[in-house]
Amino acid sequence: SLAIVTLSMLFMLFLGLYLYRHDQIGAQSFFASLVLQSSTFGPFLALANLSTGLSSTLGAARRVLTLFDEEVTVRENEKGACPESSAMAVENLAFAYDDQAILESLSLSFPEGKITGIEGRSGCGKSTLLRLLMRFFDPQAGTARLGDENLKDVQTDFLRTKQSVVLQESVLFTDTLRNNLLAAKPDATDKEIRRACKKASIDTFIDSLDQGLDTMLAESGSSLSSGEKQRIGLARAFLHDGDILLLDEPTSNLDALNEGTILRALDEEAKGKTVVLISHRKGTLSFADHIIEMEELHSHAVQ
Template sequence: MAAGTDTDAGGGGRELLRSLVRAQRGRLASAVLLAVVAVACQLVPYLMAYRVAVELVTEAAPDGGSLIRYAVVALVAIAAGTALMGGALAISHVCAYWLLYRLRQRIAERVSVLPLGEVTRRGSGGVGKLAMEDVERIEVFVAHMLPDAVAALTVVAATTVWLFVIDWRLAVAAVAVVPLAMLAMRHATRGSGAWVAQWHGAGMAMNQAVTEFLHGIKAVKVFNRQTDTVARATDAVRRYVDSETRWGLAFLPGGAAYFTIMAANVAVVVPVGLWLYRDGAVDVPTLLLFLLLALGYTGPLTKLTGYSSQLRQVRFGADEIAALLDSPALPDTARRAPLGPASVELADVSFGYTPDRRALDGVSIHAEAGRVTAVVGPSGSGKSTVARLVSRFFDVDAGSVRVGGVDVRDMAVDQLMDTVAVVFQDPFLFHDTVRANLTLGRPDLDDETVHRAARAARCHDFILALPQGYDTVVGERGATLSGGERQRISIARALLKDAPVVVLDEATASTDPENEIAIQQAVANLATGRTLLVIAHRLSTIRDADRIVVLTDGQVVETGRHDDLVTADGTYARLWADATTSARWSLGASDERSGARG
């Protein structure tokens, strides 16, 4: 991640922050006004202390009633200041939570229309950090930093004016340390843009590593790789800590000098004040007032400096959020084009996930409407890429993908999603009820329609056996169901979507024989009256397909029906021979185990 300087970086983030503030400027103005009045109230006790000092020094017999009044005024001012600041923070929090909601909504909306490649490149951990941690920092900026910073600035400005009105010589003594402190802070924050960039990048890498570890925890345990995966996640956390530590150490010399100098203003005010008092230039009340104000003068400045450091972090996170929100969406014509028969055609398609490596090179496939077309090939041949391009998770580099005779880039994205249903190899189920997962595309369906689809997908019986039937919550990513059960639910979901084109991406690749039979029956019901494009791993599941397309190294090498391709003794025949040999090995192993049990 490249780091810019403070002067040339963050334009997108600054504009994002400005737009968020503008959206709630009325409420924020009220919060700021209350904060300013609260600060004014906080200065009243100093004035009352000054009046008490004058009364005690100048009057031979101080008026007890006046002293009590001064004390009451000070207490009322303190209470009023506290209440007003509380009101300011309450209003700023309301604004901040609204902005937090709106910003996360915008992030979700943008992610939903981005090309899948852009989301994959950023990673779920990176996007999650933007949506959670960086948005939270913006919330803190609006809810706390904005009113507090205005209040602190008001204290500094009002106190400075007051000091110079009372005695310019003592005022100069009180503020003399500030320029020196600012020079120290400038040294401390030198190169902070680069430090913030490294820190932010390390944070995103840490989020990605931890998220990946949590998502893959089952595989980690099954393959007993806890040591390796924990080490990778720990290493990412350590790099984050190291980045933050190096930043802190770089800040330490100048920062320590800054805080030391700011705390030393009393050491300047006291000797200057005593010298002026000795010469009769100031009286005791004035000297006491300056001592009181000097003790509190640098506190707000220190708070402002701390906010400036936090603001750099907020701005950098806002830059990343703005970059995500400005990322180009998948182009959408928004035109619902008239479609012909529900065929699928790839015409001379070339595509690569990276510029230097093509997944498909000049591929042409025609899946006739109402027929079953299978795409097979060895691992890495480009089979799943075909499914992703038909679903328009990516756009082709060259050639075209047509559905119903229309280029998928020329139809509205929602029309394509209505036309094509996809059943993935590893279907995703939400942490919700079975019914909610089944009716994801059409939540208004009645129970009879849902049950009919579930029966057709061979999942109705096991759903009824669940503790709450269709109202059973399936857990995160469907964790309470087996892989085959999740697959059949995803097929039922595709049936309920009732799309004319269905893409099955390795639907039976990792299922046991019993589930495979149930899934094949469900697929047969799914194929009725629809165009089925099957990305197949197990060749036994597609031997009856109307057309089989064989890919090797991203190119079509054979097409035809099963018997013809086996007779041709080409790539498909070798794949089929390997598949049948593997099946015989499995059967042989099963027979041996049966004999041992006997």
């Protein structure tokens, strides 16, 4: 398309010069012909680029339609049980992504009021286990329980209220910092927000911002560092204040100073709660009441 436009412009230029030199057109007509011809190429180039835009549009449409075609894997329970106990357990649990088995014949208990640490190499199923405890997935075999109730039989809204969660990546929205925190507890007061931020060691950073809690965050929190995003995720968990605290590498992006501050806050926050803590760091697991080695469990399951 650009080659055709360039050749056409050159042809018109040389033709105009030829006619001008032979007194067949004037200077005004010569320049007018060049301007009028160049103005006609806009629609032509737009038409030529239509295929590129159309490909992107069709690709986006395919992705949207794929989402519409997704089957619901976990159906919410609106009228289930609401057990008082905060103890959790899994029995003969098995889970696989497609044909790749992640967990097999896994049985564990997470006592109420105790901190259970989980360690193991990447890919051994630690994060998957946490998502099964949150009922983001249902196991293919075995059961996950809250108290004496199968998680499938527990009211989903009650389970979400019961649990506070910190995942490896905190999901942040293009909104104010305040509203990102209020996602954990919409009716929280400023005092509660400040207390949660102090526990997560993010209060000093917030005070350094010109607009404080009313600061707008960029898309996906891209204006923040990994450590700042992780501390916002921790502040959410402290603000939500559920009876069960599920933590997946909560200090992986923090320096030693902030990690120590947050671990002390977690130790205080964990009193009387059921805590499941996943971490690669020995120091992070040091205040757990007992530690589970996922690789040892896998080896026993194979035997």
